Amino acid sequence: MTDDRIRVAPRTRGAHRTITQALGAAPDGAVISIAPGEYHESFRLIRRVTLVPQYGNGSVTIAVPAAAGALTVAAPNCRVRGLVVRGTDPGETLLRVEDAAGLTLEDCLVTHGRAEVLGSRTVVPGAGRPVGDIPLDHDLATELADPTAGGVLVTRRTRLRAARHTALHVTGDALARLDDTSIMDVEGIGVAVSGSAVLRADQLRVHGGSGSALRALDASRVLLRGSGLFGAGRNGVLVQDAAEALLTDCRVENAARSAVRLDHTARAQIEESTLAGARLSGVEVRDQARVMMRGVRISGGETGVRLRSQEESVLLHCSVTGQQGNGIELAAGADPRVRGVRVARTGKHGVSVGESSRGTFDHCDVIASGFPSIHVGRDAAPRFRGCRVFDSAHDLGVAEDANPTFENCVAINVAAPRLPGAPRGGAAAPGARQPGPGRQGRDAGPPRGPQGPTGPAGPTRSGGRAAATPSGQAATAPGSAHPRQGSDDDAPEVESLTDLLAELDELVGLENVKRDVGGMVKLMQTVRMRQEAGLPAPPLSRHLVFAGNPGTGKTTVARLYGRLLHALGLLSRGHLVEVDRSALVGEYIGHTGPKTTEAFQRARGGVLFIDEAYALTPPGVAQDFGMEAIATLVKLMEDHRDEVVVIAAGYPEEMDRFIGSNPGLASRFTRSLLFTDYSTEELVRIVEHHARRHRYDLTEGARSALATHIGAIPRGERFGNGRTARQLFQQMTEHQAMRVAELTAPKDQELMALDENDLPVPLSTS
Missing domain, CATH: 1.10.8.60 (Helicase, Ruva Protein; domain 3)
Structure with a gap:
């Protein structure tokens, strides 16, 4: 039996010296066998061919030269098996599947460049089939053999590595199927899907990356099954515009922002999946987007499910556990259907229904929440049927003008029950959480009247923010709480960047400071736009030194700075925690580290403002606990560099000495703002x-x-x-x-x- 394969072997008689020569001689349907080695060339597949190594997988490397352009597929039903394709610039296209072409990659490694699958036509949003109706098991064999639309790519047991911007981009009306495929070491987005493209993936794994693991735009559709997205630098799955996504039996873990985020009019269906350890939210839904979740397990993070859309989302038989903040959080106007959901061990409310929101909660359990288990905001009218609250200090907090409905709801092992029909005076279970300092007055007592709990002059806790005044001090707006300093109040809604910049401009004097802060805001806007585009962010230190005499507005500007970063989406809360030496330095050996860490933790998501920071390094004192506080701060600033902004403030001359006391401080505080005396x-x-x-x-x-x-x-x-x-x-x-x-x-x-x-x-x- 003769071997009809076309051979490539640079040192063998009767064989082609290069792959390009072999392709020129190959008929349609040929199999090209390549001898081990590294081939510095690029080529265009214009006929249906198969490229395989002569001996074993990985023994052949195609090293595409920088000036040669991408390895391009322009014919249907091409196949590459067992090869390494390596580029020279991770930011350039290395492998391109053109419109009406098809490629199958099996057991391959594509590294130092991205892959593209192109299509020439974009379907009008809504014209395609609903994402839930598209079968995940479709192998695209027919489309590979005879593409009638855009390019088609199928990968099996293939790795994509070391790309910049994105590892794989599927666009236009292209199709892609990824089976047992891994993507890692990406400076940007793992997989980007746009236009009206469709991506199916089974056992896809995306590890790390500075951007989102997967981003769907325009009217594209994404179907994932049995896949894992781990450690994304931004969101695990980001679905925007009119795109749709279906996740079945997937894991999305340790995303730096949200595990799944939906914007604009996007739609998503998540079934039997695990979303764990996202820093902000397990699922975040904005604008007019909508999500349907069934059997989803969400753990950790700041918030479990955050619904900021007025479109109806559905949560069925899910679990939400271990959040630092709220378990399920409804923003103004949200109206979801929630059934059979279990919310447990949240730092704040189990269910927080925002102002003017509605929604129905059927047969849900809320267990061991730090704040009142159910919070209902002003003018909200949710409906709770057959719900239970367990093992909490307080079951219910209702704001004025709220109109919730409760049917057959019960409180069990709750110290101060308020649910209609709940037994009074029940003792909390041994493991029930008790309110910390300041919690007892929030939502726990009787409903407040319009004058607040202490009459017309009494303070209220309505979540208002402090208004910065031209005097450099913070004045609390009427009916508002004093600005939070690590308190347990809910994180503020994102304020308008324009309004905040106008508030900064209204401050008396401080012209140089205003200019510097305005310049930093523009820089950070650019950084955020680059991140959204999947581009690497330039080196940027947000930590600042405020040098100036007392009363020159340092605290006010620090508070505004935190709110500006929150508005830019660079801080999750933007609150201010103000400390001095006494709040950081302990009185005995082993006391300073935990004390400094506790202050830092209160500032997570906001600004840690260290007043008179130079006092941590008293002149002429060699052995002082202040140096331990500085060392602890430096490590925490590195470990949580995206979560906390540290501002060190004090007299100009003294601050120079403070920054010079520790190399770690000098490398982290690279910008100083000078607050001059007022005229x-x-x-x-x-x-x-x-x-x-x-x-x-x-x-x-x-x-x-x-x-x-x-x-x-x-x-x-x-x-x-x-x-x-x-x-x-x-x-x-x-x-x-x-x-x-x-x-x-x-x-x-x-x-x-x-x-x-x-x-x-x-x-x-x-």
Whole structure:
């Protein structure tokens, strides 16, 4: 029996010297056998051929030269088996399957370049078959032999490695099937599917990568079965536009953002899958997207399921466990159907129903939550039927104007039950969580009236944010809590970047600081756009040094900086935790490390603001626990570099000494912002701001006298800048009160006016 194979062997008589020569001589349907070695060439398959190694898999490497272009498939039903295809630039296309062409890769390695499957036609969104109707078992054999649409790629037992931007891009109306295929070491997205392309994958494994493991765009469709996506640098599965995805028996683990995220009008169906360890959410649904989940197990992360879409999502017989924040979280207007879901061991609420949301929860269990197990926000009207709450300190918290419905719901082993019909005074089980400091007052007591729990002047906990004032201080808006410093309040909704930048611009003075922060925001916007595009992010340190005298607005800008990063999607919460030496340094050996770590953990997702940071390195002291605090901080900043921003603040000269005390600090704090002292005119404007905010008016005489008074204050170490302005305003209101109290029937204008007589007596300079 003769061997009809065409042979490639550079040193053998009767064989072709190169693969390109063999292809030129090969008829349609030929099998080309290649001798072991490395072949530096590129070629275009224009006829149906099969390329195989003469001896064993991996013995033949096709090293595509940099200037030669991609190895291209332009014919149907081509096959490559057991070869290594290696490029020189990971960011360039290494293997391309053209429109109406077909390729099967078996037992191959494609490395240092990406693979592309192209199509020329894009189906209008919604014109294709629903993703759930497309069979996963379809092997694409017919399409490979006779492609009637875009290119077709099938991989079996194949590895794609060391690509940049994306390892595999399927676009247009192309088709791809990946069986027992692995993708790793990608600087960007593992698999990108766009246009109206369809990707089927069985036992696909994507490891690591700086971008999402899989991203579906436009009107594309993705079907995964028995696959695993591990350690994605952004989302495990990102479905956007009008794309659709079906995940069956899959594992998505340790994504840096969400395990599955849906945007725009995307649709997804997730069945019998495990989503574990995502840093933000197991499943996040935004815009007008929609998800249907059945038998899904979600564990760990900040939030289990976060629904921010008003489209109806469905959760059936799922489990959500071990979140730091809420288990199931509904944003404003969400209206899901949830049945047979078990939520357990969450740090905050098991189920949090946001403002104006609805939804039905049938026969769900909520177990051992840190906050009230079920929270219902303002104007929300969810319906709970046959639900149970176990082993928690509080079962229910209801905001004012909420209108929830409860039918046949029970609380078991709950210390302070409030569910309608639940027994009162039940003791918590031995393992039940008790509320920590500050928790007892949130959602646990009787419903609040419009004046708050302590009357008109009493504080409320409505989740409001602190408004930054031109004085460099934070003023709490009416009806709002003081800004969170590592408290257990719910993470704030993302604020408008435009509004935050306008708030920064309204601050008095600080022109250089405003310019620097604005420049950093633009840089981070660019970084985020590059990340969304699957491009590597440039080196960027978000940690800052704020150098300036007291009262120059450092804390206010730090708080705004955290909110800006939250709006950019670079911090999950954006809150501020303010500490000083006493909060970081212990009193005995072994105390400092845990104390510093606890403060750092409270800042996870936000900003750790270290005031008077130089106090950690007192001059002339060789052995001090402050150095242990610095060493602990440096390690934590490295371990959680994407989760916390650290701002070290203090006097300019002292901060130089602080940064120079540890090489790790110098490498992490590469940018300093200088907060200069306020001028006399700026301090007058700060006093006027306080006056307007408290419904006072400064007379012209008061403004002139105030400028003279401020100009005469010595600018020594005790000068407080914005704090001095605030103290002046307080003293003026006290003097005015004494003056007005002597009037028989003061008019409104007299009650509001501050004049030159209300200024304090200048300090003697003699």
